[in-house]
Amino acid sequence: MMVETHTHEISTKGQGDAHDITAVAARAVAKSGMRAGIATVFVVGSTAGVTTIEFEPGAVHDLNGVFEALAPREADYRHHLRWGDDNGSSHVRAALLGPSVTIPFRDGKLLLGTWQQIVLLEFDTRPRRREIVVQVLGD
């Protein structure tokens, strides 16, 4: 059993921007040389989230539409009163989606479906530099 920590940086364009980070996680698993285990894909920060989706523009658009209905960007948020921020919607969306997914792998390959990609969703209202951690445990 081993653990290996991989980090990766991504520049995002602000709220709604989505990045397919499947290859980042797959590479971390491949480089580790491990055959079976789990990869935890985690985004550092409280205004972005990680999940899996069929990564095509339509599905990403649809998902962003539901987040806009749930926590509209232009609504009033108590969070804004604290710092003069405008990203209350970002905090709510990120807390709902969560910062990580954990994906099993076997024979050195992530056990994802063909149409199932790991995606970083930027919720902040401005472009951000994001750090992704892929923590690989297994043997």
Next chain:
Amino acid sequence: MMVETHTHEISTKGQGDAHDITAVAARAVAKSGMRAGIATVFVVGSTAGVTTIEFEPGAVHDLNGVFEALAPREADYRHHLRWGDDNGSSHVRAALLGPSVTIPFRDGKLLLGTWQQIVLLEFDTRPRRREIVVQVLGD
């Protein structure tokens, strides 16, 4: 420390169908012979999800009702334009819920509450054959 991969197949009846898969995960932990660790319960594919709930028909009905309000089956989705699919609501719901839960175990038993079951939620609009992966790590 060890890792063991268990897979299990389930036939679902389409959107809203829910399956209690607690026993699948508990059996994987028991068979592994491990005493303490984590079990990651993961569904392969982008139109189903995994969470925990009190598994009784009322609570499952209530949860499906919230998903229907969030991402109605009959709404318009950009995803439909891509493939002529009718399962945009499925993709959105699955991305929101996420494909996995990770449950700790000790003394060979999952540390779930009495009324807390692990559930597979089918979101696709047609019956599917689902592959569940239970990845057990521990010693």
Next chain:
Amino acid sequence: MMVETHTHEISTKGQGDAHDITAVAARAVAKSGMRAGIATVFVVGSTAGVTTIEFEPGAVHDLNGVFEALAPREADYRHHLRWGDDNGSSHVRAALLGPSVTIPFRDGKLLLGTWQQIVLLEFDTRPRRREIVVQVLGD
């Protein structure tokens, strides 16, 4: 590679009560003496959830507001018909948010952002005694 199980109890005040449990997880990692790995922070029970958020009263208020819109406390729930309970909203919210987060650590420190705390959200309609499990795996 090792695994260590830490448990921690918290008294909550009922629906909407939120607790910053980052220090609980950080202490579990520090006590384990492990340098790199993952900490799975899990709440036992089906009417509470765990996520990460910037833990300040405004953001917590905003998140609770979205849960109230999604699954209003005073709405009708099928779950109420089963047990005469009044916590249908609690079950739905908990299933949506999920019972756990998994956080990577390195150099003995959780890789959280500066404004990213691990939070227990109580969804039940009455005060509860909650058991938090922090399962630490790594080396």
